[in-house]
Amino acid sequence: MNIMDSEVVQVVESSFVVPKEPTPQEGLWLSPLDLIAANRGHTPTVYLYSSSNVAAGDDDFFDVARLKEAMAKALVAFYPLAGRLGVDDDGRVEITCNGEGAVFVVARADLTVDDIKDDFKPAPELRRLFVPRIEPTSVILAIQVTFLKCGGVVLGTALHHVAIDATSAFHFFQTWSAFSKHGDRATVELPFHDRTLLRARSPPTVHPDALSRFYPKLTFSDPSGPLAVEVFAISKDQVASLKSLCGGTSTFCAMSALVWQCALIARRLPPDSETCLTFPANARRRVRPPLPNRYFGNALVRLGVTGAVRDIASESLASVAGRIKDAIDRMDDELVRSAVDYCEMAEVDNRPMKGTLLETDLQIISWLGVPMYDADFGWGKPGVMLRAESVRGGFVYLMSDGVADDTGNGGVRVLMCMEAANMKELERLIYEKL
Numbered sequence: 001m002n003i004m005d006s007e008v009v010q011v012v013e014s015s016f017v018v019p020k021e022p023t024p025q026e027g028l029w030l031s032p033l034d035l036i037a038a039n040r041g042h043t044p045t046v047y048l049y050s051s052s053n054v055a056a057g058d059d060d061f062f063d064v065a066r067l068k069e070a071m072a073k074a075l076v077a078f079y080p081l082a083g084r085l086g087v088d089d090d091g092r093v094e095i096t097c098n099g100e101g102a103v104f105v106v107a108r109a110d111l112t113v114d115d116i117k118d119d120f121k122p123a124p125e126l127r128r129l130f131v132p133r134i135e136p137t138s139v140i141l142a143i144q145v146t147f148l149k150c151g152g153v154v155l156g157t158a159l160h161h162v163a164i165d166a167t168s169a170f171h172f173f174q175t176w177s178a179f180s181k182h183g184d185r186a187t188v189e190l191p192f193h194d195r196t197l198l199r200a201r202s203p204p205t206v207h208p209d210a211l212s213r214f215y216p217k218l219t220f221s222d223p224s225g226p227l228a229v230e231v232f233a234i235s236k237d238q239v240a241s242l243k244s245l246c247g248g249t250s251t252f253c254a255m256s257a258l259v260w261q262c263a264l265i266a267r268r269l270p271p272d273s274e275t276c277l278t279f280p281a282n283a284r285r286r287v288r289p290p291l292p293n294r295y296f297g298n299a300l301v302r303l304g305v306t307g308a309v310r311d312i313a314s315e316s317l318a319s320v321a322g323r324i325k326d327a328i329d330r331m332d333d334e335l336v337r338s339a340v341d342y343c344e345m346a347e348v349d350n351r352p353m354k355g356t357l358l359e360t361d362l363q364i365i366s367w368l369g370v371p372m373y374d375a376d377f378g379w380g381k382p383g384v385m386l387r388a389e390s391v392r393g394g395f396v397y398l399m400s401d402g403v404a405d406d407t408g409n410g411g412v413r414v415l416m417c418m419e420a421a422n423m424k425e426l427e428r429l430i431y432e433k434l
Contacts, residue, residue, distance in 0.1 A: 009109045009129045009146060016101030020072035023079035027088055028095040030162065031198035032343035033283075033298045035093055036216065039353055040161040042142070043169070044131040044388035047375055048120060050113050051151035061379050062145060062153045064106055070180035070377070071102065071143070077190050078172050078296070080163060084138040095140065095163060103142035105132040112150035113383075120384055121231050122415060127389040131156035155375070156388065165298045167282060170370045181378035191296035198283075198291075198299065204341035207334055213327065214339045215278045215304040216346060218363065220355035220392070227356065228420035229390045232427060233401065234412045238434045246321040252279075253328070255398050255412055256364050257320035262429040264313045266422045267359050271310035275360045277324070278304045281331055288333040301339045302363075303327045309360065317433070357394025359419070364396045368412070373402040390417035 051061050060066065075082045079097055086096035109129070120126070132144040140163050144156040159169050171191060178186035234242075239251060246254040260277045269275070280300035284291040291299060305327050312320055357363060372385045387397055394417070401411035418426065 008111055009107050012106045012108055014103065014105045014132075015068075017068050017071045017075065017082075017104045018101035019075040019079055019082050019099055020069075021076045023076060023082070023099050024097055025099065026097050027086065028080050028083070028097050028193065029088075029195055030092075030094055031195040031297060032200055032340050033198055033300065034162055034195065036343045036346070037161040037165075037298050037300075038093060042134055042158040042160050043166075044127045045157045046120075046126065046130050046384075046386060046388045047155040047157075047382040048113065048117070048384040049153040049155065049379065049382050051153075051379070061151065062147070062377065064145065066180055067145065067377065068104060071104070071176050073179045074172065074176040074188075075102065077188065078175065080193065080296070081141040081159075081172060083140060084136075085140065085160065085162065086138065093162065103132055103134070103139055105142070105144040107144060107146040109146050109148050109154070111148050113148060113152040114150070116148075116154075117384070120386070122229050122387050122390040122417075124389055127156075130154045131158050131388050134158060155382070161298070163298075164296060165280075165282075165300050166365075166367055166370055167284070167299070168296045170372060170374070171294060171296070173375045174371055177375045177377045181376055189294050191294050192292040193296055195297045197295070198287075198297070198340055200341045200344035201337060204344050205338070206342045206345075207338045210335045210338035210342075213303060213330060213335055214342075215276070215302045216339065216342055218278065218353075219358055219361070220353065221358055223356045223393055224359070224419060226420045227393045227417055228423045229415070229417045230423055230427065231386070232414040232416065232430055234414060234434065236409060236411045239412055240409065242317070242434060245317055247318045249318075249321045249325055251412065252366050252368055252398065253321040253324045254317070255414065256324050257317045258430060258433060259364065259396055259414060259416070260362055261312055261315075261317065261320055262426055262433065263362055263418065263422075264309050264360075265429055266426040267419075269309045269360060271308070271313075273309050273360055274306055275309050275312055276304055276306045277362050277364065278302050279324075279364045279366065281328060283331070283336045283339075286331050286333065287336050301331065301336055303331060353392070356392050359394070362394055362396060364398060367397060367399040369400075372400060386413070387415060390415065393417055393419060 080095045083095045083097040088094045132142040140160045142158040146154040243254045281303045283299045397415035
């Protein structure tokens with residue numbers, strides 16, 4: 001069966017889930033770090049659940065009424081997600097908190113888990129089948145529950161990036177799933193909604209040194225050829241060995257060094273050209289005073305590391321990882337405040353990003369350390385969770401494989417989008433160095 005056949009998935013119902021109790025009716029001011037993410041649109045993710053671990057006779061697997069009731073409860077605290085994108089009197093984008101609700105779609109698919117698990121990787125078709133269409137476009141949160149004929153479920157989600165980053169998104173999914181699993185006994189950590197903590201200074205001031213350390217804009221070009229998306233599985237033992245090789249650095253630094261170096265070699269770039277690795281870094285604990293633990297919004301600053309292709313491709317992985325770690329260590333309150341001020345002064349471009357990164361560059365987004373697999377609605381954790389569609393060439397996502405040991409260490413999945421002509425060589429180099 002062709003799993004990408006448009007007739008395979010049929011929508012059964014579509015509705016709006018509104019907060020269970022009255023919520024503030026107001027315009028929510030968005031920080032410069034929110035507005036700079038406006039052109040990224042909705043982030044599509046998919047979770048794959050199997051019914052094999054559900055007790056026999058349990059016929060309420062992913063009960064829709066239960067899921068909607070739990071979401072209605074969660075949206076009381078997370079009320080901006082039930083609102084709509086709008087503009088204030090000055091024309092600045094804001095979230096209009098009006099309680100109109102999140103989109104909730106129920107669908108059925110003539111597929112089994114076995115039909116899709118081997119091809120369960122980011123693709124436009126995966127998004128089209130399992131992630132709901134956003135109508136109206138001002139909707140911030142949309143959910144699709146697709147029931148497979150084997151009894152399994154694909155949960156597709158779409159959250160607008162102007163509203164929140166990954167840390168905040170997974171906070172919401174933790175809360176929603178906790179209400180579904182535990183009902184009113186669920187333990188909920190309330191989100192903090194005051195985004196003026198990341199307001200620009202008056203007047204906005206960008207420290208000269210900060211401009212060499214954070215990268216508010218990326219350079220795109222037309223792809224030189226067809227693109228490919230692959231997911232590389234790195235085992236727990238391979239991750240541990242790599243981190244040891246890199247001097248005991250973090251998983252992010254070690255994995256980023258490996259992918260960056262291997263991509264440069266696979267692409268056979270001119271040795272004298274300059275390469276740039278960028279990555280969003282969490283600013284919550286870097287500002288002074290630190291943001292509240294459950295700050296709800298975007299709190300990411302894109303950092304960058306540059307060097308000659310010759311150097312990055314030939315240095316030890318420990319040295320490359322050290323460059324990345326140094327950039328992270330130098331992220332302080334002044335850099336974050338300068339980034340906020342820069343974004344406040346920059347002209348907001350709401351047009352969708354198009355093209356691919358230059359072949360000399362990579363952007364690595366880390367979902368390591370966020371509770372991706374905590375979305376247990378009462379019927380077990382997802383077997384697979386990933387982004388439904390890769391953004392564009394040169395973008396990499398690092399995410400847990402969901403199988404951590406007692407110390408929290410586990411394997412990593414590397415979601416990579418790059419030119420198809422170099423993908424096989426990249427794969428060979430990555431596993432050769434492990």
